[in-house]
Amino acid sequence: MIPERLIAPLVMGALLAVALWALAVDAPFTITLTTRAAILALAAVGLNIALGIGGLVSFGHAVFFGLGGYAMGILAHHAQSYTTLDLGPLSIAGSKSMPLIWLVAVVTSALAALLIGLLSLRTSGVYFIMITLAFGQMFYYFAISWAAYGGEDGLSIYVRNGFPGLNTLDPIQFFGLCFALLCVALVLHARLRAAPFGLALNAARQVPARVEAVGLSPMRLRLVAFVISGAITGLAGALFADLNRFVSPTMFSWQLSGELIVLIVLGGTGRLMGPVIGACLFVLLEHWLGALTEFWHIWLGVILLGIVLFARGGVVGLLTGKAGPHV
Amino acid sequence: MSEIVLATCNLVKRFGALTATDDVSIELRAGEIHALIGPNGAGKSTLIAQISGGLRPDAGRVMLLGRDVTGAGTVERARAGLARTFQISALAMEDSVFENVLLGALGASGRPWRFWSPVSADAELEARAMEALARVGLADERDRRTAELSHGQRRQLEVAVALTLGPRAFLMDEPMAGLGADGSRRLTGFLDGLRAEAPILLVEHDMDAVFALADRISVLASGRVIASGTVAEIRADRAVRAAYLGEGA
Known part of the structure; x- marks a missing residue:
């Protein structure tokens, strides 16, 4: 059994080592795979704050992933076509600068999370799952019908966006960026979990009546968690679009929302490194099993079933021998 | 009167x-x-x-x-x-005994919107929480998981959480x-x-x-x-x- 505090350095070290090894043996596709894993992990770290700590089973986190993606797509599209983005009285030039795109992605996702949260957090349990799913579908169909930005075909961005001082077209440098952002998100999760907010949010998941009785509003705690969660997933969406240099309505699809939940359950719900382990496993299986059979999701399903039935606490639970952080 | x-x-x-x-x-x-x-x-x-x-x-x-x-x-x-205790213990079972009283102290402080510094670094909250635990005789159990407490200890903890509020x-x-x-x-x-x-x-x-x-x-x-x-x-x-x-x- 591995002590829980060693899991983070081990997993992050392994991810970094694979990328560096791939660089050494000149295997850019493997670097792309590790980048994909890091980005999916970032998206799931975001969801883990709402789902893992707050107990909010959002089946609509693809909304934020997609918004992040389209924030990148729309800004870069206008930049590469030398057109302006007209928002009523405001006319904005496009941008190929990652920091600016990230900022727009984070702010847009946070605002969307605030609105969606205000409406959907009035419900709980199955109703919450359904209403977040419904929001996801709204965005999905909206994106499909939005012809100005490619509709169903999506948007292609010809050149990856830039970051000051880096050559983002170099796979390892882009991986470095994604890896660094993942580290930042993990630190944020760890700090937030140990901070007063994390204590209250975690209690609101377990006993909302008690949290109210000590004078704290579970609804407000959940709303703030949902906004932070959406913002992080939105940032991941912008990176994902940049990785593929392509954004399409599938980023809003309910399958993607489901996959993010699967990553977390696979790795360990509410655990710091759960989403990262889940994402790495997911990308590995997608690559290896996907090479063997088109129907690799069946085997993913079998593994997920095994984890849920026999390993409480996901892979992190298996590694540490503890089903929960305190058990 | x-x-x-x-x-x-x-x-x-x-x-x-x-x-x-x-x-x-x-x-x-x-x-x-x-x-x-x-x-x-x-x-x-x-x-x-x-x-x-x-x-x-x-x-x-x-x-x-x-x-x-x-x-x-x-x-x-x-x-x-107004501080209430519940007929059926309403405690965060996954958390430690200490975290439960800490939640009460946090509620009393009215400052849950802190996202960065650990709650354990707040000496004021800790003192308030520990005082309540000591008063009901649970100070020795502070690091135990609440789910492991006996029924009687959970009832004591219920009262301790109410005490942290200073109601x-x-x-x-x-x-x-x-x-x-x-x-x-x-x-x-x-x-x-x-x-x-x-x-x-x-x-x-x-x-x-x-x-x-x-x-x-x-x-x-x-x-x-x-x-x-x-x-x-x-x-x-x-x-x-x-x-x-x-x-x-």
């Missing part, structure tokens, strides 16, 4: 044809333990929910420290100084529920001393505890207060004996 801390004025709550709370007026004065008793189905839980803020009455008012809080929710009433009034819903004779006696002794700090509205089935602690008793039956008075008066009341204590009690 001393100051009225908590009061209900002509409270009414109906569920369809059933009047669960029927014109109930009770008051809790500084320094006293006011016990609320009544047979099952008398409307005690409905009344507690209206006092704590979980349920809106159809008519009447709830007053806390001279303020009308009828329209205020549970959170606002807790902030205003102006306690609303205790069957704090003795499920305790053995020994635990019951110890908690009775503790609550006896607590009344000087803040008055207690005590809903309790354990008659030994009620008779030992109460300055006044109100008896609820079919949603109405059928009697209210001192222990001796209630013991002698015929209507009460018929409705609740059973003949010969």
Whole structure:
């Protein structure tokens, strides 16, 4: 059994080592795979704050992933076509600068999370799952019908966006960026979990009546968690679009929302490194099993079933021998 | 007479044809333990929910420290100084004993919007939480997981969380529920001393505890207060004996 505090350095070290090894043996596709894993992990770290700590089973986190993606797509599209983005009285030039795109992605996702949260957090349990799913579908169909930005075909961005001082077209440098952002998100999760907010949010998941009785509003705690969660997933969406240099309505699809939940359950719900382990496993299986059979999701399903039935606490639970952080 | 801390004025709550709370007026004065008793189905839980803020009455008012809080929710009433304990322990079972009292201290501080510095670095919260734990005799259990506590220890922790709030009034819903004779006696002794700090509205089935602690008793039956008075008066009341204590009690 591995002590829980060693899991983070081990997993992050392994991810970094694979990328560096791939660089050494000149295997850019493997670097792309590790980048994909890091980005999916970032998206799931975001969801883990709402789902893992707050107990909010959002089946609509693809909304934020997609918004992040389209924030990148729309800004870069206008930049590469030398057109302006007209928002009523405001006319904005496009941008190929990652920091600016990230900022727009984070702010847009946070605002969307605030609105969606205000409406959907009035419900709980199955109703919450359904209403977040419904929001996801709204965005999905909206994106499909939005012809100005490619509709169903999506948007292609010809050149990856830039970051000051880096050559983002170099796979390892882009991986470095994604890896660094993942580290930042993990630190944020760890700090937030140990901070007063994390204590209250975690209690609101377990006993909302008690949290109210000590004078704290579970609804407000959940709303703030949902906004932070959406913002992080939105940032991941912008990176994902940049990785593929392509954004399409599938980023809003309910399958993607489901996959993010699967990553977390696979790795360990509410655990710091759960989403990262889940994402790495997911990308590995997608690559290896996907090479063997088109129907690799069946085997993913079998593994997920095994984890849920026999390993409480996901892979992190298996590694540490503890089903929960305190058990 | 001393100051009225908590009061209900002509409270009414109906569920369809059933009047669960029927014109109930009770008051809790500084320094006293006011016990609320009544047979099952008398409307005690409905009344507690209206006092704590979980349920809106159809008519009447709830007053806390001279303020009308009828329209205020549970959170606002807790902030205003009302601390409740639950009939069935409402504790974060996955968390440690210490984290549960820390939550209470955090609620009392009113500053949960801190996202970066660890809660464990806040010495003020820790001191407040530890003090409450020590007072109920759970200081040695601080790092245990709450789910591992015995039933009796969970009841103690319930009280400890309420203590962290430093409240102006306690609303205790069957704090003795499920305790053995020994635990019951110890908690009775503790609550006896607590009344000087803040008055207690005590809903309790354990008659030994009620008779030992109460300055006044109100008896609820079919949603109405059928009697209210001192222990001796209630013991002698015929209507009460018929409705609740059973003949010969």
